[in-house]
Amino acid sequence: MVDHVGKVVLPGEIVTGFKASEKTSKVILGPGLRQETETIRATKPGILRHKEPNIYWVDSHQKRYIPVKGDTVLGIVTAKAGDIFRVDVGSSDQASLPYVAFEAATKRNRPDVKVGDIVYCKFVEANKDMEGEVVCIDSSGKSGGLGVIGRDAGYLFQVPINLTRKVLSPDCELFGSLGKNMRYETAVGMNGRIWVKAKTVVETIAITNAICASEYMTNTEIKNMCKRLADSMAGF
């Protein structure tokens, strides 16, 4: 039995050495792993990850987004059609956003959304055989930060999906260290889109570059970079 955890796996490779949960004697296979009768093979190139007690998945470098239920994403409204909006989230299909899925929206009281607006929304329906559905409210009917953003100012850009996962992880100190010296507002979608709004254009560009550059950095390197960035912004 070879333990593949933490190592690179390639498609077609047999993965062994799974630890099943003691209670249920089951193993949970995440993205990039596939069961073929008796054996389990990888379907994506990447690093095999393991989470206690029994969850396994392949961490791969990907640019294209594939919708997953519960993901918060940044979409662009492309059309109004009947009682729904069409939203481009960067996947193979456009998602639909109902009129009434906004805070305080009713049949009569329609939300103020135009074509071209950026919406921060959440997937409530993501199935490969069906059109995705997004909403801008939580289960209690409140917006909770979701909704139309950045109509007055801000900048939207695309990064690899790994980077959004990295900056959103609680271990990453990027946004904290950037915030020590600059005031800014940001929204990160799981689809690889990041929206940034700062006071000036120069600051916006600086923050954008800092986020893009942090892809392969460790926390100490990120802190150093933010310090240098603050110095150069101040004119040293």
Add this chain to the structure above:
Amino acid sequence: MEIPRSSGFQLRHMMCEFGQLSRPDGDVTVFQGDTSVTTAVYGPGEVRMNKEILNKATVETVFKPKSGLPGCAEKMFERTLRNTCETFLLAALHPRSSISIIVQEIQDSGSFLSCCVNSCCLALLDASVAMKFLVAAVTCAIDSEECIILDPTVKQEKDSCAVLTFVFENKDDSILAVYTTGSYTVQQFQQCSQTCGEASKAVFDFYRTSIEKKLSKAT
């Protein structure tokens, strides 16, 4: 940097670079000796209505020659590549979408088909499209003295009586596709498939080292 080939019993030096293009979801430039191609992959993306397949992804390949417009031969070449790619992609995971593969010829110095298949496989790996297994293509030629030359150059291909391209997979090391021109005996075919099968191991090793190198930055 090319390893000098004394006998023709080994593959020419292989090299690849990822991420030279910014737009595609995955891209690679593969050098196999002097032969080189750039391949870009988009997908799973939006598909045109008339090409939509209800239960799996549409695989499209586009071959761009070095100069001029693509003709019949190029269209045939596209089809060969597409058929090969369709067998190892897990297209059923992304119904009603398209996976498009664009192959740009940079330099053809022999064994061009195998270089293209290998670059398609690497580009799909770079894009992290779900695959059943990996494929590796190896070309060999049988010269007038009935010697087998692995990974022939254009001149060697021209002087030979047959050129055979084999595509192998890494699941149970069997042959996935064969593309041949010229005449040969059954025995010669067996010999060629064996030699190429051994050489394909080197290609799979090359895939592994390339992907490990790419992912080493992330860990």
